[in-house]
Amino acid sequence: MSLKGKVALVTGSTSGIGLGIALALAQAGADIMLNGLPDAAAADAAIQKVTAYGVRAGFSAADLSTSAGARDLVRATHDELGGCDILVNNAGIQHVAPIAEFPDDKWDLILSLMLTAPFQLVKAAAPAMQAKKWGRIINISSAHGKVASARKSAYVAAKHGLVGFNKVTALEYAGTGVTSNCICPGWVLTPLVQQQIDALAAHDNLDANAAKSKLVLEKQPSGDFATPDQIGQLALFLCSDAASQITGTEISIDGGWTAQ
Numbered sequence: 433m434s435l436k437g438k439v440a441l442v443t444g445s446t447s448g449i450g451l452g453i454a455l456a457l458a459q460a461g462a463d464i465m466l467n468g469l470p471d472a473a474a475a476d477a478a479i480q481k482v483t484a485y486g487v488r489a490g491f492s493a494a495d496l497s498t499s500a501g502a503r504d505l506v507r508a509t510h511d512e513l514g515g516c517d518i519l520v521n522n523a524g525i526q527h528v529a530p531i532a533e534f535p536d537d538k539w540d541l542i543l544s545l546m547l548t549a550p551f552q553l554v555k556a557a558a559p560a561m562q563a564k565k566w567g568r569i570i571n572i573s574s575a576h577g578k579v580a581s582a583r584k585s586a587y588v589a590a591k592h593g594l595v596g597f598n599k600v601t602a603l604e605y606a607g608t609g610v611t612s613n614c615i616c617p618g619w620v621l622t623p624l625v626q627q628q629i630d631a632l633a634a635h636d637n638l639d640a641n642a643a644k645s646k647l648v649l650e651k652q653p654s655g656d657f658a659t660p661d662q663i664g665q666l667a668l669f670l671c672s673d674a675a676s677q678i679t680g681t682e683i684s685i686d687g688g689w690t691a692q
């Protein structure tokens with residue numbers, strides 16, 4: 433499949449799942465707008481990996497916890513790369529605490545970044561996709577968009593909210609050539625999850641491997657992580673003509689987590 437001539441904006445793509453998706457789309461020929469809040473070395477490394485596929489890459493450190501940041505990012509994608517045919521809403525963070533102790537500012541930050549930013553990005557990007565009669569919106573939700581875990585109230589609320597927002601997007605753009613879908617990963621070994629492994633190791637006095645196994649097996653029957661590349665390949669499929677009638681769905685890639 434070729435995405436030559438298409439431009440993909442992937443939020444939070446300097447690391448983890450977002451980078452995996454950016455590389456899968458770049459390998460298929462799409463020009464890529466990278467985004468994230470990394471140090472300069474990580475941003476340069478991401479740009480180099482993408483351009484190694486012979487495509488154009490832009491980078492923006494737009495802070496997507498603000499609506500202005502989200503709007504600016506779409507504008508920058510059009511200015512630098514000439515359009516935005518594929519939008520991947522991926523940027524995210526985690527904070528783990530019981531509701532009674534959950535800090536208000538963390539709740540606001542998670543909801544802003546992981547629910548309001550996708551709304552602002554779709555609002556800014558989808559009309560031009562509709563005008564071109566082709567577009568792909570891919571929202572990275574989570575197993576936590578379908579089921580809950582204790583101590584992750586803001587994250588679970590944002591991911592469930594994203595599943596609902598995705599359905600509305602799909603209905604409003606149905607028949608226009610623009611599709612909107614959620615990918616719902618289970619555990620993927622990225623910096624976001626490494627923090628949780630480190631916290632578990634410290635809390636339960638486990639070594640790194642034991643903590644990793646305990647974390648995965650508690651939720652994911654396959655006993656193994658999915659990889660950023662596997663998420664990227666699923667995103668790539670959703671960009672194909674074969675997926676033109678897939679819209680408004682939430683597709684799990686979770687080793688059986690939500691089958692339970």
Ligand code: NAD
Nearest residue numbers: 444446447448449468469496522523524574619620622624
């Ligand atoms: P990660 O920490 O590796 O990457 C997060 C990315 O988001 C980075 O590029 C970071 O710079 C960017 N980011 C953070 N705050 C930002 C902000 N305010 N503005 C712009 N960019 C910002 O995390 P990951 O594990 O790759 O997670 C990516 C997405 O996948 C998240 O939405 C996460 O909820 C979701 N997810 C992850 C897993 C998993 O197991 N890792 C499972 C399900 C869903």
